[in-house]
Amino acid sequence: MMTFDFSKKTVFVTGAASGIGAAQAAAFLEKGARVFAFDQQKQYLDELQSKFPDHFAYSIGDVREKKALQAAQQKCFERFGTVDILLNTAGVLDNYLPLDKTDEDLWEQILDTNVKGMFLLTKLLLPELLANRGTVVNMASIAGIVAGGGGIAYTTSKHAIIGFTKQLALDYAAKGLHVNAIAPGAINTPMNQADFAGDGQMAEWVAEETPVKRWADPKEVAYATLFLASEEARYMQGNVLPIDGGWLLK
Helix, strand or coil, X not given: CCCCCCXXXXXXXXXXXXXXXXXXXXXXXXXXXXXXXXXCCCCCHHHHHHHCCCCEEEEECCCCCHHHHHHHHHHHHHHHCCCCEEEECCCCXXXXXXXXXXXXHHXXXXXXXXXXXXXXXXXXXXXXXXXXXXXXXXXXXXXXXXXXXXXXXXXHHXXXXXXXXXXXXXXXXXXXXXXXXXXXXXXXXXXXXXXXXXXXXXXXXXXXXXXXXXXXXXXXXXXXXXXXXXXXXXXXXXXXXXXXXXXXXX
C-alpha cells in the first residue's frame, strides 16, 4: 500500500487559491511536503499558512507575467530551496464560446493564461527541476482530448498543453525529468459554478451525461496528482491521465 511521503520535497503549485490547485496544495501538505503557492488571489492561502506555518508560503501574481514568476521563484528558493515538483494548475475558461463569438482579446487571455504561463514557469524552473530529477504535472482537460469541454479558445489551449507535456517528456526524460498531465472532466470547482447557476439544469445535465452520474470533488484530482508525482509513477512519461467519471468512454 502506497502512503506517499513527500516530506523531503518542495512543491510549487499555480492556481492554488481555489479548486483543484487548492486541493493539490492541501494534499501535498498533508503528506509532509513544503508547498509554495502562486495565484492572483489570496483566499484560502492565508488559511493554509496558518495551518502549516513551517511548510507553506505563497506569492500573489499573474502567470502571464514573467517578472511576477521570477519574484515567486526567488521567494520560494529563499524559504524552501529548489523545487522538486511543479504543478502547473492555473487556468481559465472561455464560457464555451465558438469562433464567431470569440474576440482577439479573449483568445489571447485564454492562450496566455493556460499555455504561455505554463511555458514561462516551466522554463524558469527547468534547471532546478533537472538538477533534482524533478516532476512536472500539467493540468490539461478532457477538452484537450475531445471537443465539447470548452469553447474554441479553451479547447485549443488544452490541446496545446497535452502537446507541451508530451514534447517536454520526450526531450528531458533521459535527463531524469518526470512529466505527465491530468485531464479532468466535470470537477466541482469555483471555475465551473456557472453550470450550477439558476435552477442548476446545466450541472444536472453534465452529471447525467457522465457515466458515474456525478461531478467529482477536487480532492479526487489531488489524490491522482500525489500518485503521478510519486517515485512509484516515475516510469510514466508523457501520459495524460483522464479523471472524468467515464466521459471519454462515449
